Amino acid sequence: MIRAILFDVDGTLVDSNECHVRAWLDAFAHFGIDAGADDIRGQIGKGGDQLKPVFMTPEDIEARGEELDAWRSERFRAVHQPRVRAFPGVRSLFERLKADGRRIVIATSSSPEELEHSLAVANVADLVDATTSRGDVEHTKPAGDIFRAALAKVPDLTPRQARVVGDTPYDAIAAAKAGLDTIGLLCGGFSRADLEGAGCVAIARDPEELMARYAELFG
Numbered sequence: 200m201i202r203a204i205l206f207d208v209d210g211t212l213v214d215s216n217e218c219h220v221r222a223w224l225d226a227f228a229h230f231g232i233d234a235g236a237d238d239i240r241g242q243i244g245k246g247g248d249q250l251k252p253v254f255m256t257p258e259d260i261e262a263r264g265e266e267l268d269a270w271r272s273e274r275f276r277a278v279h280q281p282r283v284r285a286f287p288g289v290r291s292l293f294e295r296l297k298a299d300g301r302r303i304v305i306a307t308s309s310s311p312e313e314l315e316h317s318l319a320v321a322n323v324a325d326l327v328d329a330t331t332s333r334g335d336v337e338h339t340k341p342a343g344d345i346f347r348a349a350l351a352k353v354p355d356l357t358p359r360q361a362r363v364v365g366d367t368p369y370d371a372i373a374a375a376k377a378g379l380d381t382i383g384l385l386c387g388g389f390s391r392a393d394l395e396g397a398g399c400v401a402i403a404r405d406p407e408e409l410m411a412r413y414a415e416l417f418g
Contacts, residue, residue, distance in 0.1 A: 201418050203302035203328075203356055205349045205379065207365035208309060209243075210387025212289050212406065213317045216243050216366070217388070218279035225278070226271035227254060230263060240388065244367025246308035246339025247271070272310065280313070285321040286386055288407035293326040295413060302356075305330040306349040306363070308339035329353070341369040343376025350377060362417065364409065368397030382409070382416055 210216040220240050227234040234254045242250045247268055251260055255267075296303055305327055307314055314332045318324040329352035336344035346363065350356055358378035363370060366387025374381045375398050383394030386405040394402055401416055403409050409416060 200360065201301065201362050202360040203304055203353050203362075204296055204417070205304045205306045205346060205361055205363045205374075207244075207363070207367070207370050208305060208307040208314060208317045210366035211286075211364060211370075211384055212321045212323070213283050213285050214386070215280075215283040215317065216240075218275065218282055219243055222271050222275035222279050223250070225274050226267055229270060229274075230267050232259075244308070244340060244365075244369035244387075244389075246333050248339055249308075249341065249369075272312075275313070280316060283317065283320055286406050288405070288410050289321045290323055290326070292406050292410045292413075293323045295410065296417070297326055299417075301417070302328045302353050304328060304349045304352050305332070306345045307332050308345065309333060340367075341372040341376075343373050346374050346377035346379055350379075366394075368393050371397035371399045384409075 206212060209219060220236055220243060223239045224236050232254055242253055251264055293303055303326060309332055311332050311334050314330060318327060331345050331348040333339055335348050338344050350361060361379055363374040363379050363381040365381055366384040367389055371381040371383060380400045382401045382403060383399030384403055384405055385391065391402050403412060
């Protein structure tokens with residue numbers, strides 16, 4: 200029996216992936232780093248510790264990585280975060296899960312501050328049992344740390360008793376490292392082929408389709 204659902208946030212519960220693309224694009228441009236929007240878009244779903252090495256040398260990360268992170272975070276909050284909106288059906292889905300006695304755990308590479316805002320936008324903070332975010336782990340997705348930490352939030356929970364819902368290949372890759380199966384959502388912008396190739400066991404359009412296929416996907 201599925202006892203807990205481990206949810207990603209960006210691109211899964213809230214329509215924010217393109218906002219993050221633009222924030223990274225702004226930050227790289229500000230620091231004179233060559234990075235195109237399409238290339239960044241393909242890396243969304245990773246935390247900054249995993250994304251920066253795609254575009255920066257180790258020496259550049261050592262010299263300017265923290266400054267770039269701070270600049271990007273402030274830029275995101277000031278310019279792009281106000282455009283973040285929840286996907287339809289998120290609260291209804293969470294209410295159904297809670298009514299069935301299932302635990303809801305958040306597992307995101309976002310910062311705690313960004314997570315707090317996203318849960319408020321989605322109007323589900325009161326329905327969440329536990330959260331894990333970038334501040335709780337050494338390495339973010341696609342490392343498996345966040346999902347291992349999320350599993351540990353529910354006493355006596357085994358990977359077979361949980362399921363991940365995410366929107367990027369990095370969610371599925373990270374979840375698999377923790378022994379978890381992933382339902383992939385298309386609403387974050389990655390293709391069905393991308394998600395299936397990363398190991399997703401099922402694909403749905405968005406949270407509304409999860410609700411429509413509730414019995415099939417959550418048992």
